[in-house]
Amino acid sequence: MPDAEALSGAYKTLLSAIEEVEPRIAQATRSELADQRSSLKLIASENYASLPVLATMGTWLSDKYAEGTVGHRFYAGCQNLDTVESVAAEHARELFGADYAYVQPHSGIDANLVAFWAILAHHVETPALAEHDVRGVNDLSEADWEALRRKFGDQRLLGMSLDAGGHLTHGFRPNVSGKMFHQRSYGTDPQTQLLDYDAVADSAREFKPLILVAGYSAYPRRVNFAKMREIADEVGAVLMVDMAHFSGLVAGKVFTGDEDPIPHAHVVTTTTHKSLRGPRGGMVLATQEYAADVDRGCPMVLGGPLGNVMAAKAVALAEARKPEFQTYASAVVDNARALAEGLMTRGATLVTGGTDNHLVLMDVANYGLTGRQAEAALLEAGIVTNRNAVPNDPNGAWYTTGVRLGTPALTSRGFTTSDMDDVAALISDVLSATSARPTKEGKPGKARYDLSDDVVQNARTTADSLLSTRPLYPGFTL
Numbered sequence: 001m002p003d004a005e006a007l008s009g010a011y012k013t014l015l016s017a018i019e020e021v022e023p024r025i026a027q028a029t030r031s032e033l034a035d036q037r038s039s040l041k042l043i044a045s046e047n048y049a050s051l052p053v054l055a056t057m058g059t060w061l062s063d064k065y066a067e068g069t070v071g072h073r074f075y076a077g078c079q080n081l082d083t084v085e086s087v088a089a090e091h092a093r094e095l096f097g098a099d100y101a102y103v104q105p106h107s108g109i110d111a112n113l114v115a116f117w118a119i120l121a122h123h124v125e126t127p128a129l130a131e132h133d134v135r136g137v138n139d140l141s142e143a144d145w146e147a148l149r150r151k152f153g154d155q156r157l158l159g160m161s162l163d164a165g166g167h168l169t170h171g172f173r174p175n176v177s178g179k180m181f182h183q184r185s186y187g188t189d190p191q192t193q194l195l196d197y198d199a200v201a202d203s204a205r206e207f208k209p210l211i212l213v214a215g216y217s218a219y220p221r222r223v224n225f226a227k228m229r230e231i232a233d234e235v236g237a238v239l240m241v242d243m244a245h246f247s248g249l250v251a252g253k254v255f256t257g258d259e260d261p262i263p264h265a266h267v268v269t270t271t272t273h274k275s276l277r278g279p280r281g282g283m284v285l286a287t288q289e290y291a292a293d294v295d296r297g298c299p300m301v302l303g304g305p306l307g308n309v310m311a312a313k314a315v316a317l318a319e320a321r322k323p324e325f326q327t328y329a330s331a332v333v334d335n336a337r338a339l340a341e342g343l344m345t346r347g348a349t350l351v352t353g354g355t356d357n358h359l360v361l362m363d364v365a366n367y368g369l370t371g372r373q374a375e376a377a378l379l380e381a382g383i384v385t386n387r388n389a390v391p392n393d394p395n396g397a398w399y400t401t402g403v404r405l406g407t408p409a410l411t412s413r414g415f416t417t418s419d420m421d422d423v424a425a426l427i428s429d430v431l432s433a434t435s436a437r438p439t440k441e442g443k444p445g446k447a448r449y450d451l452s453d454d455v456v457q458n459a460r461t462t463a464d465s466l467l468s469t470r471p472l473y474p475g476f477t478l
């Protein structure tokens with residue numbers, strides 16, 4: 001950890017420079033730190049990047065255009081961005097043991113788009129286009145183009161359903177992936193709520209997808225990627241794994257063997273800001289076979305890369321290669337298990353009956369609440385979560401019946417398993433004291449709720465005392 005006091009001085013100076021130009025932005029920046037420090041952050045997709053990672057984002061590396069790839073740019077003077085991109089890619093390859101890493105995607109959605117287009121290009125495109133042969137492109141007749149467009153638009157993707165924990169980018173209508181592909185989804189077993197590999201295989205045999213997507217946003221269990229690859233191979237599909245949520249657990253060697261997607265998937269995508277604890281952004285890792293196609297992410301679907309963010313990815317990946325990161329990743333999982341056990345001991349219902357990754361999906365129906373009411377009541381008490389659908393959710397994707405809780409952020413602050421039991425007690429107390437407020441017509445309400453000020457006050461006092469023993473960025477003041 002760098003000298004927190006010296007860094008505080010640097011940030012104070014920077015913020016006063018910002019203050020002179022737009023005071024509201026300086027104020028919002030200060031307030032955000034205060035908010036992050038004073039709440040129990042249990043959003044499974046969030047974390048706290050280190051101060052060096054944050055500081056790396058605030059530099060002039062942002063000011064350079066560098067469309068293209070390392071050594072092959074469409075702009076002059078990209079030597080420093082070449083260094084940044086190569087260092088980040090080298091760390092990513094070595095950390096994950098991947099043949100190839102593409103660190104340009106600006107977010108997880110962008111990484112998935114790059115991966116989809118790369119797979120489509122690899123399997124559907126004509127050789128003339130795949131070889132960047134501009135003359136070849138010009139030689140294509142209108143009829144060839146039309147045939148190509150039809151082929152691109154006629155491909156199939158099989159991914160995990162939204163209410164089983166899949167992500168919008170896995171072929172769902174509100175996202176472009178649902179418009180690009182004919183989509184079908186696999187769910188979980190109605191009894192156990194666990195992934196049913198035989199059902200996935202049956203679906204794949206019938207649907208014959210070009211792409212089988214594995215990975216999730218809200219599934220509280222590990223996935224066997226060796227089994228997913230067997231299914232993909234049997235039907236001739238490409239296995240794409242979106243490890244956005246759990247890449248920190250892969251980096252930290254908690255997910256190894258069949259649970260590590262890299263040796264099994266053709267293409268792997270991730271965000272860099274969730275359990276991996278880096279800057280907000282995305283990455284694609286691929287086998288050599290797909291490298292040239294992934295490399296065309298810019299200009300295929302991306303604009304110029306963000307030099308400052310690629311630099312911050314390099315710093316975060318260097319941090320993740322240290323032994324301490326493995327200790328962190330194991331603690332994330334131990335903490336999730338302790339949270340799950342603490343909640344279940346106090347009567348909570350958890351989807352799949354527990355967790356073996358970094359997240360817990362709580363079904364709040366037994367408190368008589370919707371996910372939306374539970375999320376809002378917990379927020380009042382200083383506990384930040386997000387509502388989430390549960391399998392076959394009767395309240396739909398807006399109100400939901402679930403609340404998703406994750407441990408990457410609190411583990412970064414140093415929370416232990418015993419702290420997580422205290423957090424579980426707090427959550428249980430707040431939800432037990434919350435009641436759904438009926439609508440004016442006397443029907444069960446889905447949004448409003450009643451919670452006494454006393455309960456809120458007591459919960460806040462307990463949360464404050466937990467937070468004060470595990471400060472965020474110790475020694476850093478603004």
Ligand code: PLP
Nearest residue numbers: 107108109167216217242244271
């Ligand atoms: N993929 C998965 C599995 C995710 O959970 C998310 C975000 O929550 C994304 C992709 C998209 O990431 P981003 O918000 O960076 O675009």
